[in-house]
Amino acid sequence: MRMLRVHHVTKRYGQTVAVDELSMTVNPGEIVGLLGRNGAGKTSLFQCIAGISRLDQGSIEVCGHSMQSSSEHAKMKLAYLPDVPEFFDGLTVVQHAMLWAMIYGTSKAEAVAVVKDCGLDDHGHLEPAVLSRGEQQLFLLRLALARKPSVLVLDEPLTGLDPIVIQEVKALVVDAARAGASVLLSSHNLPLVAELCTRVCFLVEGRLMTESDVQTHSVEELESRFLDLHAIRS
Numbered sequence: 762m763r764m765l766r767v768h769h770v771t772k773r774y775g776q777t778v779a780v781d782e783l784s785m786t787v788n789p790g791e792i793v794g795l796l797g798r799n800g801a802g803k804t805s806l807f808q809c810i811a812g813i814s815r816l817d818q819g820s821i822e823v824c825g826h827s828m829q830s831s832s833e834h835a836k837m838k839l840a841y842l843p844d845v846p847e848f849f850d851g852l853t854v855v856q857h858a859m860l861w862a863m864i865y866g867t868s869k870a871e872a873v874a875v876v877k878d879c880g881l882d883d884h885g886h887l888e889p890a891v892l893s894r895g896e897q898q899l900f901l902l903r904l905a906l907a908r909k910p911s912v913l914v915l916d917e918p919l920t921g922l923d924p925i926v927i928q929e930v931k932a933l934v935v936d937a938a939r940a941g942a943s944v945l946l947s948s949h950n951l952p953l954v955a956e957l958c959t960r961v962c963f964l965v966e967g968r969l970m971t972e973s974d975v976q977t978h979s980v981e982e983l984e985s986r987f988l989d990l991h992a993i994r995s
């Protein structure tokens with residue numbers, strides 16, 4: 762079964778068409794990289810996929826569950842990390858982990874294990890907002906992965922991270938894909954995309970340039986395709 766299916770999705774903000782009749786699928790084990798200029802529509806698409814932004818047209822399916830008509834089921838199968846980590850005000854690291862366990866029906870022991878795996882035992886009483894960018898990102902990613910989502914959507918997951926945290930995030934993402942997750946991520950970091958992704962798609966003004974899907978790619982190839990696509994349209 763195709764894990765993530767995006768079918769003719771359009772998202773508008775007033776007169777702005779952020780996502781334009783976009784269709785794509787991400788299959789189990791794939792790590793699909795979405796490249797596009799600032800404002801191309803990546804975050805808008807991801808928010809539609811995650812069910813936190815209403816579509817103007819089209820449909821999203823996660824493991825066969827419609828994000829429109831069966832969003833509770835779809836959301837249980839999907840984990841989404843926004844480009845800027847988001848937390849609840851007034852809740853500590855441990856309280857976030859416990860809330861996560863309650864929402865997703867996992868054990869408190871797993872929640873405690875996530876805090877430990879993140880090396881946050883001594884910071885459990887702090888609000889996540891005061892943690893470093895890397896600590897926040899790893900905390901959210903490990904929380905997301907601990908419930909073994911079938912679909913993982915990551916908006917610029919490596920921005921602002923040091924090289925050691927980058928290695929850790931990459932390893933977690935690869936492990937998740939090897940275990941069968943369908944991964945969709947955006948990044949402006951071409952070397953990372955070339956190394957990590959099994960397939961790359963280009964988004965130009967809300968439209969997917971499907972002819973630019975590439976199965977094997979070097980940084981140079983990605984860069985030249987990126988530049989070509991935008992030169993064609995300028």
Ligand SMILES: Nc1ncnc2c1ncn2[C@@H]1O[C@H](COP(=O)(O)OP(=O)(O)OP(=O)(O)O)[C@@H](O)[C@H]1O
Nearest residue numbers: 774777778779797798799800801802803804805806
């Ligand atoms: N809440 C909003 N209201 C109005 N316009 C919006 C809103 N969110 C995004 N847009 C517009 O939609 C378009 C796509 O923006 P989006 O944030 O999805 O792009 P992006 O590819 O994620 O960009 P970046 O790489 O800079 O993060 C842009 O023209 C943006 O100005």
